[in-house]
Amino acid sequence: MAYNVIEQQVQTPIICNGFTLLEGGELAYFRTEDEQTKHHMMQIWQTPFLKGDVLPSEHQDTLLFKIGNKDIVKAMAESNELITLLNKEDSYEGLYDDIARASKDVIDAYYWLNEEETQQLSIPLKEINKAANAAVDEFEKVKQLRKQAAKETQSISKKSEELFNKIKSTSFKSIQDFVHLLTQLRTLRGEVISLNEIRYTDDAFIEEKEQQIVEQNELISRRAVTFLLQDTALSPYHQAVEEKQEQLEKVDKVIDIKQLEKEVNQIAEDLELLIDIVSNLKIEDTSHSTKIIENISLIFATINQLKAALKNKIKAVGKKEAQADFAAQLKLVDQSIINYLDIADTPEKCDEFLTKISITLEELEGKFADFDEYITTIIEKREEVYAAFDSRKNSLVEARNKKAISLQNAANRIIKGAQKRAQSLASTVEINGYFASDLMINKVRDIIKQLQELDDAGKAESLETALKSSREDALRKLKDKQELYEDGENIIKLGQHKFGVNKQQLDLTIVYKNDSLYYHLTGTDFYQKLNNEILEQSRSLWDQELVSENHDVYRSSYLAYTIFQSQDTEQLAQSSEADLLQQVQQIASQNYAGGYVKGVHDHDAAAILNVLVQKHHDLELLRFTPNVRAHAQLFWQQLDQEIKNKYNQIIKRAGHVLQVFPNSDNHIFVIDQLIIEITNSNQTAITIIEKQSDFNEHIKQMATYLFYELKDNDHFVVSQNAIDLQNSFEKALQSQNAYTQFNRALDECDTQKDKVDTVRHWVSAFAKAEQPQSLQYHIEECVAHMLYGSSAEVVNSINATQTITNLKGTHSTITDGEFEFNYHRFVALLDDYVKYKVPAYEMFKKTKHQVTEDLKSQLRLEEFKPRVLSSFVRNKLINQVYFPLIGDNLSKQLGTVGDSKRTDRMGMLLLISPPGYGKTTLMEYVANRLGLIFMKLMDQR
Numbered sequence: 001m002a003y004n005v006i007e008q009q010v011q012t013p014i015i016c017n018g019f020t021l022l023e024g025g026e027l028a029y030f031r032t033e034d035e036q037t038k039h040h041m042m043q044i045w046q047t048p049f050l051k052g053d054v055l056p057s058e059h060q061d062t063l064l065f066k067i068g069n070k071d072i073v074k075a076m077a078e079s080n081e082l083i084t085l086l087n088k089e090d091s092y093e094g095l096y097d098d099i100a101r102a103s104k105d106v107i108d109a110y111y112w113l114n115e116e117e118t119q120q121l122s123i124p125l126k127e128i129n130k131a132a133n134a135a136v137d138e139f140e141k142v143k144q145l146r147k148q149a150a151k152e153t154q155s156i157s158k159k160s161e162e163l164f165n166k167i168k169s170t171s172f173k174s175i176q177d178f179v180h181l182l183t184q185l186r187t188l189r190g191e192v193i194s195l196n197e198i199r200y201t202d203d204a205f206i207e208e209k210e211q212q213i214v215e216q217n218e219l220i221s222r223r224a225v226t227f228l229l230q231d232t233a234l235s236p237y238h239q240a241v242e243e244k245q246e247q248l249e250k251v252d253k254v255i256d257i258k259q260l261e262k263e264v265n266q267i268a269e270d271l272e273l274l275i276d277i278v279s280n281l282k283i284e285d286t287s288h289s290t291k292i293i294e295n296i297s298l299i300f301a302t303i304n305q306l307k308a309a310l311k312n313k314i315k316a317v318g319k320k321e322a323q324a325d326f327a328a329q330l331k332l333v334d335q336s337i338i339n340y341l342d343i344a345d346t347p348e349k350c351d352e353f354l355t356k357i358s359i360t361l362e363e364l365e366g367k368f369a370d371f372d373e374y375i376t377t378i379i380e381k382r383e384e385v386y387a388a389f390d391s392r393k394n395s396l397v398e399a400r401n402k403k404a405i406s407l408q409n410a411a412n413r414i415i416k417g418a419q420k421r422a423q424s425l426a427s428t429v430e431i432n433g434y435f436a437s438d439l440m441i442n443k444v445r446d447i448i449k450q451l452q453e454l455d456d457a458g459k460a461e462s463l464e465t466a467l468k469s470s471r472e473d474a475l476r477k478l479k480d481k482q483e484l485y486e487d488g489e490n491i492i493k494l495g496q497h498k499f500g501v502n503k504q505q506l507d508l509t510i511v512y513k514n515d516s517l518y519y520h521l522t523g524t525d526f527y528q529k530l531n532n533e534i535l536e537q538s539r540s541l542w543d544q545e546l547v548s549e550n551h552d553v554y555r556s557s558y559l560a561y562t563i564f565q566s567q568d569t570e571q572l573a574q575s576s577e578a579d580l581l582q583q584v585q586q587i588a589s590q591n592y593a594g595g596y597v598k599g600v601h602d603h604d605a606a607a608i609l610n611v612l613v614q615k616h617h618d619l620e621l622l623r624f625t626p627n628v629r630a631h632a633q634l635f636w637q638q639l640d641q642e643i644k645n646k647y648n649q650i651i652k653r654a655g656h657v658l659q660v661f662p663n664s665d666n667h668i669f670v671i672d673q674l675i676i677e678i679t680n681s682n683q684t685a686i687t688i689i690e691k692q693s694d695f696n697e698h699i700k701q702m703a704t705y706l707f708y709e710l711k712d713n714d715h716f717v718v719s720q721n722a723i724d725l726q727n728s729f730e731k732a733l734q735s736q737n738a739y740t741q742f743n744r745a746l747d748e749c750d751t752q753k754d755k756v757d758t759v760r761h762w763v764s765a766f767a768k769a770e771q772p773q774s775l776q777y778h779i780e781e782c783v784a785h786m787l788y789g790s791s792a793e794v795v796n797s798i799n800a801t802q803t804i805t806n807l808k809g810t811h812s813t814i815t816d817g818e819f820e821f822n823y824h825r826f827v828a829l830l831d832d833y834v835k836y837k838v839p840a841y842e843m844f845k846k847t848k849h850q851v852t853e854d855l856k857s858q859l860r861l862e863e864f865k866p867r868v869l870s871s872f873v874r875n876k877l878i879n880q881v882y883f884p885l886i887g888d889n890l891s892k893q894l895g896t897v898g899d900s901k902r903t904d905r906m907g908m909l910l911l912i913s914p915p916g917y918g919k920t921t922l923m924e925y926v927a928n929r930l931g932l933i934f935m936k937l938m939d940q941r
């Protein structure tokens with residue numbers, strides 16, 4: 001008896017008297033005989049039942065053989081089950097679910113069904129699965145629709161029963177009872193009719209319900225007409241309208257008025273319903289319908305008046321409320337604009353926030369559309385918003401571009417340094433390690449990421465390419481160094497010849513030659529005389545290397561003076577030497593152009609600054625130069641007494657204010673008046689100071705000194721040096737018995753000018769002949785003191801000169817580490833240097849750089865620098881063929897290094913080939929390795 005696994009059926013049994021199953025699946029058996037016989041019939045049948053491990057030898061190279069009979073039979077059995085399901089009638093609910101599940105199981109379990117040898121059974125199986133799922137979905141949809149239809153039908157049925165029962169129980173004592181019920185019937189009829197739009201509803205039920213509603217509507221309508229013929233039938237509506245009119249006078253809010261308007265509209269709808277009922281019913285007596293309509297029309301007239309009053313009041317009250325509301329809304333918009341502008345840190349956010357504000361303004365415009373005066377304000381606000389966000393967006397875009405350019409420039413500088421560093425490495429491992437782990441290379445990669453975040457992919461891609469090219473160039477250069485170069489990178493071998501390598505980079509500089517400035521291309525014999533008016537006028541600056549130093553000013557002096565000018569002198573005076581040194585070091589470290597060497601110039605600047613601050617504090621009013629103080633005293637003493645008293649009082653009053661309020665600047669006006677008085681004066685002092693190099697500054701110093709000298713007392717301070725000079729002069733007169741002659745000369749003077757000139761001549765002659773340079777600086781002060789000495793009762797013995805020792809730097813003003821410091825000469829020299837020399841030097845440097853860059857741009861030097869293409873490969877053809885040929889030729893033109901150098905230079909290297917064969921690429925490579933200038937000359941014809 002055989003069982004068919006595929007069909008899952010037991011086949012017809014074989015009746016026999018004995019059988020055996022052979023290894024090849026042959027079934028041999030004896031037929032059943034009803035009677036005994038000598039001859040037995042044997043039959044042999046081929047069956048699929050193989051015995052043991054015997055497999056058919058045919059088609060062993062096929063896919064089906066590899067899959068195996070067992071899996072194939074299982075797949076056929078499951079497919080047969082699916083066919084059985086497909087042939088069944090739609091007799092049970094889960095049929096399509098079973099089909100979908102069975103088809104999916106077969107597809108998932110037997111991957112080989114999509115192969116061509118299995119006839120791609122997966123395709124029809126997938127279609128069966130898709131159709132079954134669609135049927136399941138449709139079945140679920142139909143179930144939901146039926147359920148919804150039943151629910152809606154039940155709801156309508158319930159509503160209709162409730163309404164019909166309500167109609168039966170209503171007494172109809174008021175017209176409003178009729179109106180309410182008729183309105184509900186109309187609504188219910190609409191819902192019943194709407195059931196026709198829902199699938200799977202009962203059409204008979206709908207027709208029945210609609211008929212019942214029509215009958216009830218007609219019955220109530222006729223009763224309503226009869227009721228309306230009564231004189232008091234419409235009284236409720238008259239009363240309702242009167243109540244609304246009274247309420248209108250009391251309400252003062254738009255929201256309440258609109259609610260009242262809604263109630264009035266409801267009354268109008270009820271009355272329209274009554275008119276509709278009367279118009280649609282067939283009333284035999286037309287006078288009845290006319291009477292009813294006229295009565296309703298009277299109420300409508302009152303309602304129309306009430307509606308007009310409602311609109312007017314809404315407009316009046318709404319205008320007041322809108323004014324406050326609009327102001328609040330506009331203020332909120334302004335605040336939103338400020339907030340959005342503050343947090344809009346990208347152009348994309350600017351667009352996003354601008355859209356939000358625009359939508360808000362559109363909503364505001366719609367809300368206040370009835371008020372024309374607000375529309376203009378909204379339009380102006382919209383333009384203001386667009387302008388503000390457009391400006392913000394532009395500034396962000398500019399900032400982003402500026403940042404991107406700055407990052408790119410920084411990365412290019414790093415890559416440029418990395419190229420030189422990488423080309424100095426001695427092995428491939430070192431180069432790869434350098435580009436993989438060096439901090440500066442990682443910095444470039446960080447910059448590339450930042451550029452990508454800034455959406456500047458072009459610059460980021462350019463930097464990535466440059467970084468990769470730097471690495472490849474370094475590896476190529478290393479390979480050339482190992483195979484071509486000798487003696488480091490100083491000699492290169494081309495074929496059999498060795499050539500010197502020029503390592504000097506091509507650049508344009510300005511050099512001093514033959515008492516003139518020349519342009520010079522480094523590594524060449526190119527010189528061109530420079531003609532520039534500004535540079536010619538700056539001839540004294542040609543040999544100055546630093547902005548902070550020349551042959552008269554030591555750079556540490558300049559540093560000390562700039563700190564002295566920029567910092568508060570009182571705080572500097574209270575600082576210790578260590579604090580001053582720390583402050584100087586901090587400022588010097590940030591000033592690279594000054595050329596300050598740590599441990600040298602900062603140390604000297606701190607020492608000079610310490611003495612400068614100390615002298616400034618101790619000298620008090622002697623910090624003004626002797627000439628300023630002398631000329632001021634001469635001017636003051638020669639003033640008319642009346643004018644002198646007036647200014648004295650003004651100075652004293654301003655001094656009292658300054659004493660109480662030290663930070664006040666009200667005393668400046670007094671100094672300004674003194675400046676005017678000195679300038680307009682025709683006195684001896686003015687004649688003297690006109691010879692000064694800085695006339696206006698000298699007068700300003702005189703006025704300032706006069707104010708501070710006279711604000712507290714009427715005495716003039718005099719230095720000990722001036723007293724010493726006067727004493728020496730008088731002793732000299734006495735020793736030479738010349739006192740009488742000196743006095744006689746003074747007596748013969750007719751004017752104060754003559755007296756001043758006479759005393760100056762005598763003292764000047766004495767000082768220049770017999771006194772040191774330090775006392776000669778006080779001649780004018782000595783003259784003033786000799787003429788008006790009675791007013792100078794305050795003598796300050798502080799010496800303005802001091803020798804500063806243990807200086808580390810070198811300069812023409814420093815001898816054996818010592819600097820002779822004089823407060824007045826130091827301040828005057830540095831003040832002139834800062835005001836005139838420094839700006840002149842900066843202009844000189846700026847002009848020098850500008851003319852250099854202009855000629856660079858004209859010469860286009862970058863085009864003369866040979867660059868090796870990143871795709872260039874030095875192969876055997878170049879090494880074994882071209883290099884020997886080029887080496888032989890260049891040895892005649894350029895000469896070689898060593899004893900084989902030729903003195904008869906001659907020849908020309910000529911390369912001929914069709915365009916694009918690499919002549920320029922090869923020669924540019926050779927020029928790059930030799931360090932030569934590479935010029936491309938093209939025929940423009």
